[in-house]
Amino acid sequence: MIKAKYPVAKFSEIQTPFYYYDLEVLRETLSEINAQANKNKFHVHYAMKANANPGVLEVIKNAGFGADCVSGGEVEAALKAGVPATKVVFAGVGKADWEINLGLENDIFCFNVESVPELEVINELAAAKGKVANVALRINPNVSAHTHHYITTGLSENKFGINMEDLDLVVDLFPSLKHVKLIGIHFHIGSQITDMTSFQGLCVRINELQQYFLLKNVRLEHINVGGGLGINYEHPNHFPIPDFEAYFNVFRDHLELKEHQTLHFELGRAVVAQCGSLISRVLYVKQSGSKKFAILDAGFTELIRPALYQAYHRIENLSSELPTEKYDVVGPICESSDTFAKGFELNQTKRGDIIALRSAGAYGEIMASQYNLRKLPKAYNSDELI
Numbered sequence: 001m002i003k004a005k006y007p008v009a010k011f012s013e014i015q016t017p018f019y020y021y022d023l024e025v026l027r028e029t030l031s032e033i034n035a036q037a038n039k040n041k042f043h044v045h046y047a048m049k050a051n052a053n054p055g056v057l058e059v060i061k062n063a064g065f066g067a068d069c070v071s072g073g074e075v076e077a078a079l080k081a082g083v084p085a086t087k088v089v090f091a092g093v094g095k096a097d098w099e100i101n102l103g104l105e106n107d108i109f110c111f112n113v114e115s116v117p118e119l120e121v122i123n124e125l126a127a128a129k130g131k132v133a134n135v136a137l138r139i140n141p142n143v144s145a146h147t148h149h150y151i152t153t154g155l156s157e158n159k160f161g162i163n164m165e166d167l168d169l170v171v172d173l174f175p176s177l178k179h180v181k182l183i184g185i186h187f188h189i190g191s192q193i194t195d196m197t198s199f200q201g202l203c204v205r206i207n208e209l210q211q212y213f214l215l216k217n218v219r220l221e222h223i224n225v226g227g228g229l230g231i232n233y234e235h236p237n238h239f240p241i242p243d244f245e246a247y248f249n250v251f252r253d254h255l256e257l258k259e260h261q262t263l264h265f266e267l268g269r270a271v272v273a274q275c276g277s278l279i280s281r282v283l284y285v286k287q288s289g290s291k292k293f294a295i296l297d298a299g300f301t302e303l304i305r306p307a308l309y310q311a312y313h314r315i316e317n318l319s320s321e322l323p324t325e326k327y328d329v330v331g332p333i334c335e336s337s338d339t340f341a342k343g344f345e346l347n348q349t350k351r352g353d354i355i356a357l358r359s360a361g362a363y364g365e366i367m368a369s370q371y372n373l374r375k376l377p378k379a380y381n382s383d384e385l386i
């Protein structure tokens with residue numbers, strides 16, 4: 001089984017904190033996704049917002065993935081990385097005019113439309129260019145993802161997508177809009193989903209909607225079920241590659257695709273999370289009453305998931321094989337939420353030790369901020385360092 005490797009001697013020469021990507025783990029992950037998706041003739045668009053590091057994107061592009069974008073910046077980055085426009089999909093509740101124009105100018109595969117006013121604006125902007133834009137309706141399926149409420153997107157209370165009650169209104173608009181073509185439907189119910197019954201619930205809802213569109217006499221070419229597959233944050237060494245076979249099988253077994261329809265996925269986290277680590281040094285070990293704090297030179301400016309979603313990341317001391325002790329592992333930022341873990345068992349730790357915060361390849365580097373006027377950290381990958 002593949003396992004992330006750390007060139008610790010090299011690390012000791014590098015200014016911390018920095019992100020480190022093990023591209024062998026990434027390549028193995030991509031080839032497993034390709035093997036499982038190809039078996040079923042599924043199309044995978046990588047969700048750019050999880051990680052847009054150029055070295056990482058290059059490897060993903062070379063594996064033949066399309067791109068799922070949620071901003072004009074991401075559309076630009078995808079095209080610059082060499083992803084063909086015919087494999088670029090563009091979602092988001094608030095697409096600005098310049099972002100829509102960018103998509104139109106490059107003839108991207110599809111706009112995933114989230115509201116009536118957006119549909120009207122795409123129609124107008126496409127008309128101005130004498131084009132017809134391919135659109136899919138992002139439908140809010142009101143399916144629970146059983147995940148943290150901040151990363152639940154498919155409930156009717158969430159801001160995303162078109163409510164099923166409003167579908168008639170939207171579908172009936174199409175005959176009057178000459179510069180948009182309805183080619184499919186799109187869903188994305190949330191992130192870090194590990195309970196496959198959530199995806200099963202989505203399939204059931206899509207099957208019902210297929211009936212609806214049939215009755216409406218609308219032919220859908222594409223079904224896009226979004227992303228959201230979770231990873232194992234507790235055991236990155238034992239489960240470096242998510243169970244893509246089980247995931248794709250849910251859709252193979254529960255979704256009733258028509259003969260002519262293609263099925264699309266937008267995986268982000270599951271593609272890149274396990275190949276990345278945030279590498280940091282211990283600045284101080286501070287005894288405070290009965291507690292020990294390991295104070296790192298990385299904080300939520302480099303990895304915000306614990307502060308934002310109470311997320312767990314496995315922490316390893318790459319410099320120590322001493323017996324473990326309990327530490328509160330914290331960053332240097334002036335906020336109490338700048339805590340990576342409380343009472344975490346780390347090999348006995350001292351100033352200068354190199355620490356890996358695991359599974360940081362998704363929603364790590366891309367969410368970095370300069371709060372406290374901290375410098376954005378660099379990133380390295382295994383092709384450069386090993």
Ligand SMILES: *Cc1c(COP(=O)(O)O)cnc(C)c1O
Pocket residue numbers: 047049050068070091092188190191192226227228229266267268269270
């Ligand atoms: C964030 C997002 C994804 C990817 O989600 P993951 O949980 O990282 O797989 C896919 N589609 C859309 C529309 C998104 O916003």
